[in-house]
Amino acid sequence: MKARTLLDRFMIQRLGISLISLVAFLTIVPIIAVFAYIIGKGAPAISWQFLTAMPESGMRAGGILPAIVGTFYLTIGTAIFSVPLGIAAAIYLAEYASENRLTRLIRIAIINLAGIPSVVYGLFGLGLFVLFLKFGTSILAASLTLSIMTLPVIISASEEALRAVPQAFRTVSISLGGTRWQTIRKIILPQALPGIITGVILGLERAAGETAPILFTGAAFFLPHLPNSPLDATMALPYHLFVISTQVPGMPIQIQYGTALVLIIFVLGMNLIATIIRSRARAKRQW
C-alpha cells in the first residue's frame, strides 16, 4: 500500500511517530513507577536499627544486618576469584592472542558462559564445589560459583578497555626496548584501568543481586549469628527478599519493601560509583 500523496505520507508519519512515542511512554512510565513504588514504600522501613540489628521473631521484626553482611562477603569473595582471572584473560585476548581458530573458540566460550541460565550455575556449583570438592554450603562455594558467572562480563569490559588504548603506544614502547609485559604493565594497563574498574564493578553488581546461583551453594535463611569463616553458609539480601516475600506467612509488608530497597541501594550504589569513575577518567585522559 503505497502512500501516493504527500498528505498520505505525512499522515502515516504522524501516526507512526505517535505510536512509537506511545510505546516508549508505556515502557518508561512503568520503570519510573517501579522505582517510585519501592522507594516510597520501602523508605519508611529504613532506619539505623533496620540496617544494623539482627532479625527477630523469625525475621518478622528487627533488622537485616546478616543479609547485608552476607551479600557484602559474597561480593568480595566473587571479586577475589573473578577479577584477577578475568583481567588476565582479557590481557591475553587483547595483547597476546592472534586471531586464529583457538581465539574464536575462546570468544564463543565467553559468550556461552554469559548465556547460561543462572540456575544452571547453581546446579554446577552444587555438583562441583559443594559436593565434589566438599566445600559444603558455604560462602566459598557460592563465591566460586558467582565468579565463573561474572567472568564473561569482566573479560568483555576489560578487553574493550585494553583495546581502546591507542596501538601507537605499544609500538613506541617496543621501539624503546620494552618487552610485551613491560609495555602492558607500564602503559597499557594503567591507561585501561578506569574502563576495567567500571566493568568489574558492573559485573560484581550483577553478582550481588543474583539469587539462583547461591540457592544451593551458600545461602541460608535463618542463621543465628554472622558467618565466621568462608566455609560457613550465609544469609544474603536477594535470597532473603525471595524467602520473606514467598515463604513466610505474616511477614510485615514494610520489612519486605525495606529489604527490597536496601538491595536496590546496594546494587545501584555500585552502579553510581562505576559511572562516576568512568566519567572522571574520561575527563582526565591524556590521549
Added chain:
Amino acid sequence: MDKIVIEHLNLRYPNGTESLKDINLKIPANAISVLFGPAGGGKSSLLRCLNRLNDLTEVETLTGRIFLNGENILDPQTDVIDLRRRVGMVFARPVVLPISIRQNMTYSLELANEKRKSRLDEAVERGLKLAALWDEVKDRLDDPAIALSGGQQQRLCLARALANQPEVILLDEPTSGLDPISTGKVETALQELKKDYTVVLVPHSVQQAARTADHAFFFLQGELVEAAAGTELFTHPQKKQTEDYIQGRFG
C-alpha cells in the same frame, strides 16, 4: 667505517605491499644517510628491519643479513631488546606517551631497570638539549607531554629516542606534520647529532633529502636504484628514474 651493512635483504608482506627486493647497501657511521623515493618504495619497511620492529607484523618472507657493528641482527638468537636500545626510532606522527615530559624521557631507562635519580636526570637534560627542546620545557618537566605543541612533541620523541644513548637513530618522515620552523629545528638537531650518532633518515620531500644528506639512497618499488654521496646524487643522478623523480616528473 660502515655502521650498518645490508646484504641481499628480501622482504615480503602477505598483502604484497612495501616489499624489498635484494637490497645491498652500506650505511656509514657518524653521517646522515637518507633513504628517499616515492611512496611504497619500501623505505619504511627497511627502517623497521633495522630495529627489528617488523617482528610485530606478519611477514611472509624475510631473507638476507643485516650487520650492525659486524653482527647479524636478523639472526634468531639476537637480543632484540638490547638491539632496540642501541637503535632508536622516531615515527612520522609524534606519539608522546600519556605521561609527563620527564617520564617520557626516562621511560627507556626505566625499562632497562635504571633507578638512580642522577642518571635519570642527566639523561633527561642531555636528550632534551640534543633535540633543541631543553630551554622550552626545562621549567615544566612534570607537565603532561600531551600539552606540548605538535613540533615540540616531535622533538620530545626525538629526545626520548636519544635518552638511552643509542648508536643509531632511525627517523621515518619525522617532520611530515610540522611547520617550517619546527622542521628547521629538527634538521639542525640532526646535523649536531651526526657527530656522535649514525642517522638514517626517510625524508618527506626531495628537498629535505637534498638539504640533509651526507649519503643518499634512492628507492623505487622495493629496489635500490641508485646510491651516492649526498650532493652527487641530486646534482648528477646516473639513472634516468632517479633524475625523473628528483625533477618531479613523478612522485
Added chain:
Amino acid sequence: MKKSLSWSETIISAVIKTCGYSAIVFVLLIFIFLLREGVPTLAEVSLGNLFSTRWYPIESHFGILPLITGSIIVTLGAMLIAIPFGIGTAVFLSEIAPRWLREILKPLVELLGGLPSVVLGFLGILILSPFLRNIFNLPTGLTALAGALLLGGIAVPTIVSIAEDALDAVPQSYRDAALAIGATKWQTIWRVTLPAARSGVLTALMLGIGRTIGETIAVMMVTGNAPVMAVKLSSIISPVRTMTATIAAEMGEVANGSPYYHVLFFIGLVLFLISLIVNIIASSMVFQSKSRAERILS
C-alpha cells in the same frame, strides 16, 4: 648478542595464556558436571516416563514436557512483548526524542536493567499478579502472562540499550541522503536507519532472548506452581512451571543421588544445551550479517 628474555617475562606470559584459555575450561567443566549428574537419569528413568506429560516426582512421574511447554510459552510471551517495546523505545530514543530527553531516559532504562530480578519478582507478586487477577477475573494472578510480562520487562532494558547504541552508530549521512531524495522521517527510520543497524539490533534481540531463557527467580515467583502442559490458548492466563523454576524450587528438597536428583540435573543439562545452541546461532548470525553489510558497502 644473545637472547636475554628474563624468567619473569616467560612465567607471566604463561600465566596470562593459561588465564586466557580459562573460559573454554569452565564451559567444558560445566558441561562435564551436568553430564555426570544428569546422564544417570537415562539409566534410572524410562524415556517414556521422562517425556510423558505428567510431572509428579513424589510418585516418580518425571515427565518434563509440561516444564518445557511452560518455558516455551513464557519465553515466547516475553519475546512478543519485549521485541516491539524494546525496539520501539530504542527507535524513539535514537530517532525521535530530542537529545536532552534521550540523555535522561536512556540511563533510566539502563537502571532498570541493573535491578536484581528478585526485586522484579517481588513486585510481580505484590502488584502485577493481583492486577491481572482482577482484570481477567482469574482465580489467581500467578500465571504465564505474569511471567511473560515480567520477563519482557527484564529483557527490554538490554534490548533498548544495545539497539539504541546500534541505531545511534548509523552515520547521519545515511539519514540525510534519504531525506534529500524526499523520504519522510518515518520512512527513513524504517527503510534506511533500521536496516543499516541490523546487525546491532539483532545482537540486542539475541541478548534479550538469552536473558529471558536464563531467568529463574522472577519467573519462579510469579508463574504459579503448576507443571501442566501449557498448550491451550487459555494456558497463558493459567499457572505454569518453567524448567528453571522447577530446578530452583525443588533442588533443595531432593535426596542426593536419587533419580529425582539426576532428573533435575538432566533438566539443567537441557537448559545448558538450549542456551549453547541459541548462542551459536546468534554468533553466526552476527558474523554473517556483518560480512554481508561489508560486502554491500564496499
